[in-house]
Amino acid sequence: MSQRRVLHVFEQYQNARTQFVQMVAELATRSQNIETLQNAGVISLLRPLLLDVVPTIQQTAALALGRLANYNDDLAEAVVKGDILPQLVYSMAEQNRFYKKAAAFVLRAVGKHSPQLAQAVVDCGALDTLVICLEDFDPGVKEAVSGALGFIARHNAELSQAVVDAGTVPLLVLCIQEPEIALKGVAASALSDISKHSPELAQTVVDAGAIAHLAQMILNPDANLKHQVLMALSQIAKHSVDLAEMVVEAEIFPVVLTCLKDESDHVKKNASTLIREIAKHTPELSQLIVNAGGVAAMIDCIGSCRGNIRLPGIMMLGYVAAHSENLAMAVIISKGVPQLSICLSEEPEDHIKAAAAWALGQIGRHTPEHAKAVAVTNALPVLLSLYMSAGSTEDLQTKCKKAIKNILQKCTYLPALEPFLYDAPPNILKHVVGQFSKVLPHDSKARQLFVTSGGLKKVQEIKAEPGSILQEYINSINNCYPEEIVRYYSPGYSDTLLQRVENYQPPTK
Amino acid sequence: MxxxxxxxxxxxxxxxxxxxxxxxxxxxxxxxxxxxxxxNYYYLKNYLRAVSETNEAIREALDEFAEMKAREKKKADLEREEKERTDRARKMHYLLSTKQIPGIYNSPFRKEPDPWEMELRKVRLVREPRPQVKQTCSACPEDWLPCPRHHSLPQAEILPPINRKKCQGPFRQVEEVLAQRYKPMELTLRASEPFTDFKEEREELRRQECACNISDSMFLPFSNYHKNKKYLPLIHSSSKYGPASYGYQSFRDENPRKWICSKDFQSVLPSFELFSKFGKSYSKAGQII
The missing domain is CATH 1.10.287 (Helix Hairpins)
Structure with missing residues (x-):
């Protein structure tokens, strides 16, 4: 009987500890409790409980620590300073899967805040243990560990290199082949975090054979997984032509185009990003995308969404059009220009407008045909007003100016140019008048129209420095017309006429 | 030319x-x-035509794809809704009207019963399986740590039947009898705690210590102070511990070759059955109370 009583004491003590860690773990889920918990010295109290004899108490203590560290970087730093990480790492390899999961959660929560904290996690030798746990049988453990590795690798190239050096990449590639959807997603995200920093790291991921497996998962119905996979592929493809070609060789076209029609905005955005990263490298890759119908799909996608989601798509159109005039023509015949003009006028954010202006400039800068295609969608006045508007950012203004300049220098479509004579600032007016001076000498109908629409009159009113380029342009326009008509439209002509009337001596008989 | x-x-x-x-x-x-x-102008023209054709094809295919997805989603939504409806009807099945009494959805003052009544009629009641009574773990002391419940108060999974009529006669209270009948099994001390308990506990403790030890180097608080002193062990702690050999060999000699099995017998004191049942049953010292 006395043995039972002894055990009863232990049982009571154990109940109290269990209750304590459970309550702390629960309280840590609400942000308003965090400060109180921190002031009560919760971290130093939880630390010994990590070494408790009872596994459930250990796990719950680790969970509570993870939640606390997840909340802000102060607490994460407190966890690091409390020397908790070595304990966790040490006991992680030998404990059961629940403890491994909880410990990986703590490491993730600490490592996610800043490169310094992630470095602290690496310094306490966590990577080797995490790699061992990545070989665990339980998918939940693998998921937690992959998440922790991803958060560590996310910060910079050195940390990412450390993660790679620990030998994680082949194991992560194995993880994306597991049947569990959540595990696949987290592993794909970790791979994308690793490969985003440098071409070498991306090459390591490619060498482990990740691309083929990632490409297979594009058709998976799960939106989150698709989003992570597309992200990983775009992070790999962005570095160099070779890597982009390897991604393309995995036959992602035209499968990836279906993702542009997806319901989830994340998937749309990442699919657009992937296509953009591939298109930006070479004309050949852009051509491949055009031939697969990627441009049309992208234009539809831009039309179906708003805001930041359409940004990569807009940029992709710009990149494709920038490579060559044939590709720019392909964008035009896919009805890309009207869509870009819509983006330019209806998007509220300046950086998206800037991207659209840039893309339009890239499309219109090749030949007069291209410039006309842009000009007929009425994009030029919008560009001009954005350039003139005081509310636009500097970046937007320079992009608009460049686009206007690019388009105007090729534009021979005079009806679109004419409004510019009236409301353009001098630095743009120069190009407009220049275009007129090039076209008018060869086109008699245009000369006539130019006079009747009042263009000639406007040109005479322009004050140009004698000897400047603008003055030269004006002179060459004036040379296309008989002198009388030029004089007729010059300002002050009525006065000179009157003067002549005054001076005129009628012949007396 | x-x-x-x-x-x-x-x-x-x-x-x-x-x-x-x-x-x-x-x-x-x-x-x-x-x-x-x-x-080549004609080549370019052909190329652009081909591109626009591909674009059309892709647009069509993608539209079809999106439509298919939308259809699938709609179907899944409908199915889910239907299932929810059925579940709700199943829960409210008791509101169905009977032959004698119309239910609330079948008001006699209205011409037609509520459509929900039809829904209730359609649905088939499924009897839910009784929840399985969990098998309590063996009361082995090794696993008392992770699950403290087993050593706390016994929880009655099956409630005793109620509304039993009281029998006439000099009987005990029904509750008392039922409590006695349904009380969980209590093992005797001898059965519940094996003899090797102590050894196993010690082994377990050693394993835990091994696993949870953070640093292998000993904790040396005043290392500087004792740095130059050589540690001289006590005779008491340095000499071998054990019984003196005098008289042991000669007086209490034993011949292992004559043993019938390799293991030694363990001497065990019998427990007093009666003591462990004290106050828990109706009999007192063999006599019915």
Whole structure:
């Protein structure tokens, strides 16, 4: 009987500890409790409980620590300073899967805040243990560990290199082949975090054979997984032509185009990003995308969404059009220009407008045909007003100016140019008048129209420095017309006429 | 081309004119080459037509794909809704009208019963399986740590039946009898705690210590103070611990070859059955109370 009583004491003590860690773990889920918990010295109290004899108490203590560290970087730093990480790492390899999961959660929560904290996690030798746990049988453990590795690798190239050096990449590639959807997603995200920093790291991921497996998962119905996979592929493809070609060789076209029609905005955005990263490298890759119908799909996608989601798509159109005039023509015949003009006028954010202006400039800068295609969608006045508007950012203004300049220098479509004579600032007016001076000498109908629409009159009113380029342009326009008509439209002509009337001596008989 | 060549032939004699003809040929050839190989208008036109055709095809295919997805989603939504409806009807099945009494959805003052009544009629009641009573773990002391419940108060999974009629006669209270009948099994101390308990506990403790030890180096609080002193162990702790051999070998000799099995017998004291049942049953010292 006395043995039972002894055990009863232990049982009571154990109940109290269990209750304590459970309550702390629960309280840590609400942000308003965090400060109180921190002031009560919760971290130093939880630390010994990590070494408790009872596994459930250990796990719950680790969970509570993870939640606390997840909340802000102060607490994460407190966890690091409390020397908790070595304990966790040490006991992680030998404990059961629940403890491994909880410990990986703590490491993730600490490592996610800043490169310094992630470095602290690496310094306490966590990577080797995490790699061992990545070989665990339980998918939940693998998921937690992959998440922790991803958060560590996310910060910079050195940390990412450390993660790679620990030998994680082949194991992560194995993880994306597991049947569990959540595990696949987290592993794909970790791979994308690793490969985003440098071409070498991306090459390591490619060498482990990740691309083929990632490409297979594009058709998976799960939106989150698709989003992570597309992200990983775009992070790999962005570095160099070779890597982009390897991604393309995995036959992602035209499968990836279906993702542009997806319901989830994340998937749309990442699919657009992937296509953009591939298109930006070479004309050949852009051509491949055009031939697969990627441009049309992208234009539809831009039309179906708003805001930041359409940004990569807009940029992709710009990149494709920038490579060559044939590709720019392909964008035009896919009805890309009207869509870009819509983006330019209806998007509220300046950086998206800037991207659209840039893309339009890239499309219109090749030949007069291209410039006309842009000009007929009425994009030029919008560009001009954005350039003139005081509310636009500097970046937007320079992009608009460049686009206007690019388009105007090729534009021979005079009806679109004419409004510019009236409301353009001098630095743009120069190009407009220049275009007129090039076209008018060869086109008699245009000369006539130019006079009747009042263009000639406007040109005479322009004050140009004698000897400047603008003055030269004006002179060459004036040379296309008989002198009388030029004089007729010059300002002050009525006065000179009157003067002549005054001076005129009628012949007396 | 042809006439140009003939032109050149005809103009062969004059040097000046020949140069002019040569320029003519080169100009023509350059134009021909550019149009044929570098910038072939018809080729470009065909290419652009092909691109726009592909675009159309892709647009159609993608639209179809999106439509299919939307249809699938709609179907899944409908199915889910239907299931929810059925579940709700199943829960409210008791509101169905009977032969005698109309239910609340079947008001006699209205011409037609509520559509929900039809829904209730359609649904088939499924009896839910009784929740399985969990098998309590063996009360082995090794696993009392992770699950403290087993050593706390016994929880009655099956509630005793109620509304039993009280029997006439000099019987005990029904509750008392039921409590006695349904009380969980209590093992005797001898059965619940094996003899090797102590050993196993110690082994377990050693394992835990091994696993949870952070650093292998000993904790040395005043390392500087004792740095130069050589540690001299006590005789008591350095000499071998054990019984003195005197008299042991000769007086209590035993011959292992005569043992019938390799293991030694363990001497165990019998427990007093009666004590462990004290106050828990109706009998007291063998007599019914």
């Amino acid at each position: 042809q006439d140009c060549v003939s032109n050149q032939k005809s103009l062969q004699p004059g040097g000046e004119v020949a140069g002019k003809g040569l320029g003519n040929i080169q100009r023509r050839w350059r134009g021909y080459k550019i149009r044929k190989y570098c910038f």
